[in-house]
Amino acid sequence: MNLQVMKPPLSIRLCGPRGFCAGVDRAIQIVVLALKAYGAPVYVRHEIVHNRYVVEGLEAKGAVFVEELDEIPAEHRSQPVVFSAHGVPKSVPEDAVARNLFYLDATCPLVSKVHKQAMRHQRLGRHVVLIGHAGHPEVIGTMGQLPLGTVSLVETVDDVDRYAPVDPDNLGYVTQTTLSVDDTAGVIARLQQRFPNLTAPAADSICYATTNRQEAVKQAAPGCDLFIIVGAPNSSNSKRLVEVALRAGAKRSLLVQRADELDWADIGPIGTLGLSAGASAPEVIVDEIIAAFKARFDARIELAITAEETENFLVNRELRSVPLTHEDMEWVNGVRSVPAQPEKSIL
Template sequence: MDIPIAKPPLTIRLCGPRGFCAGVDRAIQIVVLALKGYGAPVYVRHEIVHNRYVVEGLEAKGAIFVEELDEIPPEHRQQPVVFSAHGVPKSVPEDATARNLFFLDATCPLVSKVHKQAMRHQRLGRHVILIGHAGHPEVIGTMGQLPEGTVSLVETIEDADVYEPADPDNLGFVTQTTLSVDDTAGVIKRLQERFPNLTAPSADSICYATTNRQEAVKQAAPGCDLFIVVGAPNSSNSKRLVEVALRAGAQKSMLVQRASEIDWADIGDIATLGLSAGASAPEVIVNEIIEAFKARFATSLELAEFSIENEHFLVNRELRPIELTTEDMAWVNG
């Protein structure tokens, strides 16, 4: 008779908050509501959020993702086109208007706030320093709010050391919303040391969700043999969580999109697992990963809760009459 092998014990520290922020939830709702209200296809310029599960789920419902507006065929120009949560340069809605497209802007309101802060700096005669990652859609969108030559990108402390503005006494800064809080503080400090008259934005540019998720990971990481962050490799806020976990004391940290990506042979002997999810990662995948560990370990769950989020952003006015049910979002909410 086979004697069952006892599963090794494992404590899972589940971070809270984790996963979808209000801006991501709103963006996905916009696509779902547009499909319900106007029928398929609904076009989406770029990934609505940085998560393949979400993108593929919306494609299955009738969304078509395009890189540029000229990919939308003439016969579908009356169908909605949605701009991603990361924001777009001013030239994109101008192009959509010129093409007589019906567009819905899903830019996160907190990203829009950064746009307004940058434009205010520029309107008041300040050259704008944007702290962020080159090539990220949010950075492209923010820089695209301003006339060419009025904004400079600074990524690191080293960049801040060598930056030479034309007028050092007339500078204002904003930041990408999904940066490492600690890294960004270092860049700002160096810029302020070099340019004492540097003007800060009227409110912190790094969004509440980024800050909350990083703080929860900082609390949970000490003593973790492994820390898993659910998120996509092109998700800035998810990658920052991996870095935060390592700095806060996790022995090892990794980014995974699905449970199928976990290399179980590489996991080794672990007693404590930290688990969080980037702001564009759905709860259904967090549950999937917990179940994968339950199949291999005798698990106990601890909640490492930093704060409770209750923010909610309204969808576009055109979509508010359309009813959104719990069932419509069950595929991502778990």
């Protein structure tokens, strides 16, 4: 007689919003549309977004990822090159023009807004203080909008304490869009304490998607035995979500790229799982993680929603009339963040 093995119960607190933001969605569409309009190969400088699933899917369609423009073969210089959603220094489009390359800029409009805020500070004679992570592509792009010597990077309160500007009464700050809201507030507070005449940007630099995803995780984390964030190890906003979950009360938090990375022996017995995804992580992987837990647990999904996102950013003018086939739309929609159907809502 076959006896059915009883699965242990598990509540999955599935955060919303999660996954793709409007800027990431736009960047992916730009590459897909460029491939339809101009044919393969379409070159992309740097990963279009920080997610291997997306990058490999676009490679299969004919995208070629390069780190620098000199990697594009001479015989393919009539093909378009796309700049990633993170933004690039001014020197990159200048180099593209010098090489007679046709480029499409997929920089997130909210990153472009930070560029404009930084340039406005500098134009008004202020030295720019950029709060961000050294070496991150967005930080490199933002610093590259300004003349050498007109911007300083700080990351932590300790960095602020060590900072010694030439003119402490003439500073303006901006931030990377994907930072921890709480950490950044502390850095800004210390800057304002040390430099009372510090000028803030005209609007918040941390983007709505980063803020919304952190708030959802913050609300869902208390009481979670484990909180999984779907995202890449080089994704700033995904790594911040791991930190937010721990600070908000989750006993453990992990950053996971795919379900096959899950170490079930290490996970052990759990009763409540938190689950969210960084802004560059596709919903198909969230579904994959849920399926993996449902195979081992009697899992019930509780949807933890803290905001509704309706933002939509238009693609480049050159691409707006390009039709997508049903197959293309299926692929694009397959990686987008789609609201899950919950068994119940907890928020």
